[in-house]
Amino acid sequence: MAKHLQREIENLKKKLLALGAKIECSVRDATMSIETQDVKLAQKIIDNDIDIDNMEVEIEEDCLKILALHQPVAVDLRFIVAVLKINNDLERIGDLAVNVAERAIFLANQSKFNISTDLLDMARNAQLMLKKSLDSLINHDAKLAHEVCTSDDIVDEMNRQMYLKVQDAIVKNPEQIAPLIHILSASRHLERIADHTTNIAEDVIYMIEGQIVRHRAEEYK
Amino acid sequence: MPASALENDINIGQIKSAVSLGQKAAHENKDEELDCSCAVIKSENFSFYYGSKVGVKDITMDILPCSVTAIIGPSGCGKSTFLRSINRINDLISNTHIEGKLLVNGHNVYDKNTNLVNLRQQVGMVFQKPNPFPKSIFDNVAYGPRLQGIKSRSKLQQIVEDSLKAAALWDEVKDELKKSALSLSGGQQQRLCIARALATKPNIILMDEPCSALDPIATGKIEDLIDKLQNDYTIVIVTHNMQQAARVSERTAFFCLGELIEYDSTVKIFRNPGKKQTEDYVTGRFG
Numbered sequence: 482m483a484k485h486l487q488r489e490i491e492n493l494k495k496k497l498l499a500l501g502a503k504i505e506c507s508v509r510d511a512t513m514s515i516e517t518q519d520v521k522l523a524q525k526i527i528d529n530d531i532d533i534d535n536m537e538v539e540i541e542e543d544c545l546k547i548l549a550l551h552q553p554v555a556v557d558l559r560f561i562v563a564v565l566k567i568n569n570d571l572e573r574i575g576d577l578a579v580n581v582a583e584r585a586i587f588l589a590n591q592s593k594f595n596i597s598t599d600l601l602d603m604a605r606n607a608q609l610m611l612k613k614s615l616d617s618l619i620n621h622d623a624k625l626a627h628e629v630c631t632s633d634d635i636v637d638e639m640n641r642q643m644y645l646k647v648q649d650a651i652v653k654n655p656e657q658i659a660p661l662i663h664i665l666s667a668s669r670h671l672e673r674i675a676d677h678t679t680n681i682a683e684d685v686i687y688m689i690e691g692q693i694v695r696h697r698a699e700e701y702k
Numbered sequence: 703m704p705a706s707a708l709e710n711d712i713n714i715g716q717i718k719s720a721v722s723l724g725q726k727a728a729h730e731n732k733d734e735e736l737d738c739s740c741a742v743i744k745s746e747n748f749s750f751y752y753g754s755k756v757g758v759k760d761i762t763m764d765i766l767p768c769s770v771t772a773i774i775g776p777s778g779c780g781k782s783t784f785l786r787s788i789n790r791i792n793d794l795i796s797n798t799h800i801e802g803k804l805l806v807n808g809h810n811v812y813d814k815n816t817n818l819v820n821l822r823q824q825v826g827m828v829f830q831k832p833n834p835f836p837k838s839i840f841d842n843v844a845y846g847p848r849l850q851g852i853k854s855r856s857k858l859q860q861i862v863e864d865s866l867k868a869a870a871l872w873d874e875v876k877d878e879l880k881k882s883a884l885s886l887s888g889g890q891q892q893r894l895c896i897a898r899a900l901a902t903k904p905n906i907i908l909m910d911e912p913c914s915a916l917d918p919i920a921t922g923k924i925e926d927l928i929d930k931l932q933n934d935y936t937i938v939i940v941t942h943n944m945q946q947a948a949r950v951s952e953r954t955a956f957f958c959l960g961e962l963i964e965y966d967s968t969v970k971i972f973r974n975p976g977k978k979q980t981e982d983y984v985t986g987r988f989g
Contacts, residue, residue, distance in 0.1 A: 483986025552945055554972040555981045691974030 482496065486551045490560060493543050497564055497571075500536045504571045507533070508611055508674060511606035514582055515667065518589035523582035529578045536573040541565065556688075561686035567618065567658035570677040570684075571579035577670045577677070591660045599646070600668055603639045606632065607674040614681040623689045625686040630694070636675035643668040656692040705715055742767040742906060742936045745786060747802035750780075750787050752795065757783035759960045760802070765953075767905075769911035770928060770937045770967065772947035775957035781940045784957070785908050787811075788938065789825035790818060806906065826899035830911040834898075839866075839875050842883045842894055846902035861901055869897035870927050889920020896927065900935075907931065909939040913946065918926030925950050925955065948972045956980045 507526050514523035525688075527544060544565045551560055610632050618625035647665040649660055686694050714892040727823040741764035760779035767769045773781040786792045787804055790811055811821055812959065826848050834842050843862040854859055862879070866872040871893040875886070883894055892912060899907060909928075927936055928950045941947050947954055948968055955965040956979075964980040975981045982988045 483988075486986060550837045554948065555975055557985050558973065616900070 482531055485551060486547070486557065489543070489547050489551065490553075490557060493540065493561075493564060496536065496540050496543065497568065498615070498619065500533065500540060500568070500571050501618070501683050503529075503533055503536070504574050504578070505608070505611055505615065507575055508581075508604075508608050511578040511581040511585065512608055514585040515604065516586065516601055518585070519671045520586050520589045523585040523589070526582040527579050530575055533572060537568055537593065540568045543565075544568070549658040559688045559691060563684040570680045574674050574677045577674045580670045581667050581674075584663045584670070587663050588660055588667075599639060600664060600671070603636060603643070603668060603671045606636050606639070607671045609679065610636070610675050610678040611681075614678045614685065617682060617685045618671050618688075621685075621689055623686050624684040626638065626685040626689075630679050630686075633675050635680040636672055640672035728888070740767060741765055743938070744805040745784075745802070746805070748784075748787070748804045749801040750783050750792065751799050751801075753797045756780075756960045757792075757798075758787070758957070758962075761962045763955060763962055763965050765936065765938060766785065767936045768934065769953065770939060770951040771934060772951035772954045773940045773957060774937065774942075774944060774947050774954060774983070776964075777942075779957040780960040781955075781957045782910055783960075785910055785938060785940050786857045788906070788908055789822050789827060790816075791827065793818070823902055824904050825906045825908060826902065826904035827908045827910070828892070828895050828899055828912045831896050831915050832848060832888055834886070834891050834894050836882065836884055838880045839883050839886070840879040841895060843897050843901045846898065862897075865897040865901040868931070869893045870898055870923060872929070873886065874969075884930050887920070889916050889923055892916060892920065892924060893927065896924075896931075900931075906936045906938070909937060911941055912939065914942065921946070927983075944972075956983060958983070 507529065510522050510526050513519065514526065542563050547561055551557075560597075588604055610629050611632050614629045615628065615634075616622065643665060647668075651662050654661075680695075683695050686692065743765035745761045745763050746762045749759045761784060773785060775781045781790065787800070788806060788811070792798060801806070806821065806825060806908075824914060835845065837845070840862055843865050844858045847858060847861050852861070863872060863876075866875065870891060874890060875881075883891065886894060892915075896907075896912075913924050916924065921928055923945065928939070930935060930953075939947070939951065951968045953966065954971040955966045956963045956971065956975075956977075958979060964975060964977045966976065970976070971980060972984060975984065979988075
């Protein structure tokens, strides 16, 4: 009985890591498509999202099967609950990467428009947070997961600065209002990606330590 | 009379302990730290030996009144030994001795002057296999009160009705109380044994794997009954079914090789146990 459960859990872990790797690629490619104004790459992210959606459904079904058949407890229960939530966050990150790719397609067609370097920095930060949160999951590293939670503030601040810059730019260059709104929108998507990676890190902490650390932003300041 | 039937039959008497105030206070603060002052069963460095072989070793734990405490652990870990020490049913085994103290309602049950009949009046017991007497349903429940000297037919009828109602069996058997108890189903027989234990008005009920011989529907009924009874009785249940321990109990004790490894709220034991040994056992990694 226990061996069956362990086998199921190992399979689930592999599937979640495969999904995580795919999401990491999507976020990385979305960042690159903005940076290089590569419409083809951006379109590939949009087209591949269906695979991510299918993987998410498969993982959720596996979790429900394990809960129904094995009634896991303690560390196994925490793992399944964490996977259910992380799975959801990863899928949302995939959707946000698609949103960023859509902005990249629009911005690529704005020939005279230069991409703000802040946006690229933000994308790199969000990407790094995602990588760390997945590493913390693989290596059961609560310390690394705590680091991810702390990093979220940096991306939040970048998003706030971007808002002010875009507001300023709209006043100065009202003819560029459309690309500027797309930049702001991309910034918002990246900030949301960082938020979802924070959720993943919090779920990893719960899985390892058995403590729910959500809604304790003050502790990371 | 089979020995097991005799064991159930010993629960006679009318002693309702003086812990009612403490019981209520404890019940309202289930999740808080254990308040030992109102513990109805108190084990202090208690060890039980079968000859030179250790049954349980150095057990220190407090069991709260009006709650369900589950004891889990692998076979041979001493959980039944501990349970059976509480009402000294283990005395039926020769060449045994104990160390430490085991207090029930503040009285050390292994004191030389302990009145075993009184003790077993306070501490009822339900066994793994339903063991009704080969008598009518009515006579099974009335057996204990009759031994206590109650002769009035109306009084006995009232006790039988109350006990069967408390054991959630009344509606199923009220029209056939003269029928043999052995004609009941396994689940009904087990509830009849619970009713028989309740008839003598104990304040503690020990259950040694009470559902292991029952199907899921009968198990569900016994579990519902345990949930209802905990409002008025202190229940200690030994079970191999960990889901059952998780469902019915407030606190869980994990025994291994005769030792108490961890004793905490059931939620903690099954969600985030403090000891690795406990986690290995509840997740099935044990051994």
